[in-house]
Amino acid sequence: MSLKVNLIEHTPNPEKVIASAAKLCYSAVGVDEILNNLEEGSTEKFLNMLMSYGHESPIEHVSFTFAVEGVSRSLTHQLVRHRIASYSQQSQRYVKLEQFEYIMPPEIEKDEKAKHIFEKAMEQSQKSYNELVEILKDKYISEGLNALNSEKKAIEDARYVFPNACETKIIITMNARSLINFFKHRCCSRAQWEIRQLADEMLKQVKEVAPVLFKYSGPGCLKGVCPEGKMTCGKMNEIRAKYGQLLSNS
Numbered sequence: 001m002s003l004k005v006n007l008i009e010h011t012p013n014p015e016k017v018i019a020s021a022a023k024l025c026y027s028a029v030g031v032d033e034i035l036n037n038l039e040e041g042s043t044e045k046f047l048n049m050l051m052s053y054g055h056e057s058p059i060e061h062v063s064f065t066f067a068v069e070g071v072s073r074s075l076t077h078q079l080v081r082h083r084i085a086s087y088s089q090q091s092q093r094y095v096k097l098e099q100f101e102y103i104m105p106p107e108i109e110k111d112e113k114a115k116h117i118f119e120k121a122m123e124q125s126q127k128s129y130n131e132l133v134e135i136l137k138d139k140y141i142s143e144g145l146n147a148l149n150s151e152k153k154a155i156e157d158a159r160y161v162f163p164n165a166c167e168t169k170i171i172i173t174m175n176a177r178s179l180i181n182f183f184k185h186r187c188c189s190r191a192q193w194e195i196r197q198l199a200d201e202m203l204k205q206v207k208e209v210a211p212v213l214f215k216y217s218g219p220g221c222l223k224g225v226c227p228e229g230k231m232t233c234g235k236m237n238e239i240r241a242k243y244g245q246l247l248s249n250s
Helices: 014-024 031-037 041-051 057-061 071-080 112-142 145-161 176-185 193-207 236-249
Strands: 005-010 063-072 085-089 167-175
Touching: 005 193, 014 041, 014 057, 014 112, 057 085, 057 167, 057 176, 063 071, 063 193, 071 085, 071 167, 085 112, 167 176, 176 193
Parallel strands: none
Antiparallel strands: 005 063, 063 167, 085 167
């Protein structure tokens, strides 16, 4: 199943909101006057200055919400480490997976022998899940639970046999500051391929609605020396060219 990312909602006029919040910190006038005097050109100029200074607290006032499908549980285990965010994930506890979808790593998919082993493992997981659901469901019915509640209780434990490859769906909301931090770490070539793919797609979409705000977003090496030190990929020029191209296409 392929990755699907959709920016479903965001703060209206995000760059204007941030500019007005930042200007308020240094202004003697009220918010109404600040908003009335903000035009597109002045907003862009002020936001560029703000971002170049690294003054990040005003950008927490805007948020972006994404609907994501076609990702693995392995990815979401990494994703939720970004703690200043809100997540709503499809539950394996309440949703019975009659035939679960799964994510196959590209390097496994390219090797026929590895692909065969992987597919057999996925088939066995589904088979074990189905068998466990029936065994546990019968047990709970014999103990006096009705069929509906028995199945619900059965899938709570049967789901433990599902692998990290199991496909999941998730809604993600982050404020802009958290997103920029997310891009810094997950657009990096040292991030795992799947979450890097997600981060790149999210970055493309937020640049369409807030190009100035996310102008400098991407892996940490875009702004200077690679923060990975001895673990650097050594491809900073290629990485900078890649994310420069992302910006020009948005």
